[in-house]
Structures are given as structure tokens and as C-alpha cells.
């Protein structure tokens with residue numbers, strides 16, 4: 001099957017195959033071709049260039065993209081999209097004055113979602129999650145990392161990871177699974193955190209590894225959740241099963257989790273709403289991708305990650321949605337990109353780089369996703385007619401996506 005897209009107003013994010021992430025100054029540039037064509041063979045980008053060099057071939061399908069932007073789909077490297085029910089009551093409680101921390105201390109928060117998930121069948125959990133996955137694909141997401149962490153028992157964590165596996169098998173988008181057993185302390189372990197970390201290491205991890213249910217391992221490294229020592233134990237245990245880490249860190253407090261994650265060669269450190277100069281120093285020259293989650297800051301009214309400062313310090317930055325029922329009940333990456341521009345002062349070029357090639361890096365897939373490169377997967381967004389790509393983050397809240405192609409095929 002071949003598809004030829006012609007008269008593209010601007011083809012965005014064209015990269016050589018060796019570019020797997022962009023950092024600092026490089027993020028200011030979004031290489032593009034104006035008035036372009038792009039050819040897809042089966043599921044792969046096979047050729048592209050300026051219209052005046054468009055080969056005279058007859059493709060099985062031709063799409064006229066006059067006035068429209070074509071770009072890679074979003075790579076959302078941090079989600080908790082598999083969950084049961086919702087936490088709309090906590091949303092109202094926060095409006096009425098309770099903080100995220102108050103709610104967690106009252107037995108709400110993550111353990112509230114865990115109770116719901118434990119009482120939901122695997123089939124029902126799959127059905128609820130699939131509805132969200134379908135909706136984010138329509139919003140332009142073509143690669144998705146999904147975490148466990150609302151199970152908090154061996155059985156329920158396995159249930160979540162099996163649902164993620166099924167999504168991986170049944171959807172054409174790229175899916176990576178992350179084991180986040182250390183998301184919160186279950187009530188039964190309230191006075192025995194070490195016992196729960198032992199359970200994660202000695203029971204959950206071996207079973208998950210045996211069934212090959214996870215690609216990465218994560219810990220919520222935060223005061224009141226898991227300490228540096230807990231995080232280090234879990235990262236080291238993950239390494240024994242070849243699970244590289246992606247760590248929730250610096251959401252509410254900065255206390256050395258970033259340096260620890262870098263020391264253990266984490267693929268990414270995520271959240272970073274509270275970031276100090278030592279954290280920035282620790283990230284410099286490392287292979288660990290910092291990931292900001294601006295929709296979470298928006299929804300919880302907490303500080304935005306200092307993305308401007310990180311990029312100005314020469315660091316790379318990725319943007320992800322954090323789609324979850326408690327802190328971010330939205331997986332809309334278009335909103336994430338707009339919010340990063342509006343609230344974190346990223347330029348549109350920086351924000352688009354952060355949500356495509358750098359997002360792909362933060363989930364270990366930038367060899368095949370995240371840019372317009374010959375041989376990469378034909379996962380593409382075709383926008384509606386727009387004045388320029390700046391208009392995409394500018395016109396926040398408006399759906400400017402006309403068509404999404406995944407593996408070369410239009411999403412219905």
C-alpha cells in the first residue's frame with residue numbers, strides 16, 4: 001500500500017536517522033520543508049522533499065494537504081491511562097480547599113484508585129482504558145508509555161500490566177509498559193514500608209519479568225511515598241531484570257532523587273516541578289531525559305517545571321501528559337504543548353521538539369518514532385488549514401487535527 005501526501009504547506013520535524021534527542025539551543029530549531037510531499041510505503045516513511053521534486057508516480061492513495069501542516073504524531077512518554085473509575089469527588093474537594101496532600105492523608109489519592117481497580121474485572125478495566133486510548137490517538141498521539149501502579153497488590157499490578165499488554169497487542173500505536181509498584185503505600189503496609197518494598201522486589205518483579213510484562217521500572221520518589229533508599233533498592237532490583245528506570249521525582253520536594261536517578265542511568269526523570277541548581281547540574285552531560293508534565297501543574301495548581309531554565313542551561317526536555325485520574329485527567333498532548341508555551345515559556349519549536357523526538361527518546365523508541373525520517377514509522381498528524389505551526393499552540397483548546405495516520409493508515 002502506498003500513500004502520497006502532496007502540497008503540504010509545511011512538513012515539520014525532519015531529522016537525520018542519527019538524531020535521537022535534541023538539547024538546549026538545538027531545541028530552538030524545527031527543521032522543515034515548505035510546499036512539500038511525503039510518500040508512505042506500507043507503514044513506513046519512504047521519501048519526502050519539496051513539491052517541485054515530487055516523483056511522478058501513482059500511489060494507491062493521494063492526500064492533498066494544501067494549507068495544512070504534516071508532522072510526526074506526539075510521543076507521550078508518561079501516562080497512567082489504565083485506571084478504573086475516576087476521582088471527580090477529589091477534584092471538588094480540592095476546589096473546596098483540601099490539598100492533594102490532605103486528600104492522600106485522608107486515605108484518598110492513589111490508594112483510592114487502587115481500591116477501585118482491585119474491585120474492577122480485567123475485562124472492564126480494559127474497556128475503560130481502551131476508550132481513553134482511542135480518544136488520545138484521535139488527538140494525535142502515536143506512541144504511549146503506560147504505567148502500572150494503581151494495583152498495589154501482586155495480583156492487581158499483574159492485572160494492570162496484562163491490560164497494558166493487551167492494548168499493546170490490539171492497537172497499532174507503539175506502547176511501552178512501566179512497572180510502578182512503588183506508587184503509594186497500601187493501607188496494609190502503612191507501618192511496614194520495608195515489607196512493601198520487599199514485596200515489590202521479591203514477589204512482584206520476578207513474576208512480571210517472567211511474563212515479560214514490563215519494559216521499564218518506576219518509583220514515586222517523594223516525601224511521604226518512597227525515599228531515596230527505597231528508590232535505589234528498586235532501581236537496582238529492576239536492573240537485574242534489565243528494566244531501566246523512569247522515575248517520578250521532584251513533584252513536591254527536591255531532595256536528591258535526580259542525582260540518584262542519573263547515577264543509576266535512568267532513561268528519564270519525570271515531573272520536576274521543584275527543581276534546584278544541583279538537579280540541573282546532575283542532569284548535565286547525562287543520558288537521562290528530564291520530562292515535564294504541564295497538565296499536572298495546571299490541574300493541581302502547583303508550580304510548572306522550569307523548562308525555560310533547563311533548556312537555557314543546555315539540557316534536553318521532553319513533554320508528556322501524565323494522563324491519570326488524580327492529578328491529570330487528560331491525555332491531550334495538544335494542550336500539553338500549548339501549556340508548555342504559555343506557562344513554561346517554551347517556543348513552539350521547543351515544545352514540538354519536546355513532545356515528539358524527545359518524547360520518543362524518553363520511551364526508548366526514537367530510532368523509529370518522533371521525526372520525519374526515511375525508514376521511520378509513518379505515524380503522522382495532518383492538521384486542518386492553519387496560518388503556520390505557531391498557530392497550533394497559540395489557538396489552545398481548539399482541535400486543529402484533521403487526520404491522524406498510524407503506520408500509514410488513517411485512524412477512523
Ligand SMILES: N=CN[C@@H](CCC(=O)O)C(=O)O
Pocket residue numbers: 109110113220248251296322324325326327328
Ligand atoms: N505523582 C504520582 N503519580 C501520579 C498521580 C497519581 C494520582 O494522583 O493518582 C502523577 O504522576 O501525577
Ligand SMILES: [Zn+2]
Pocket residue numbers: 078079080248322324
Ligand atoms: Zn505520573
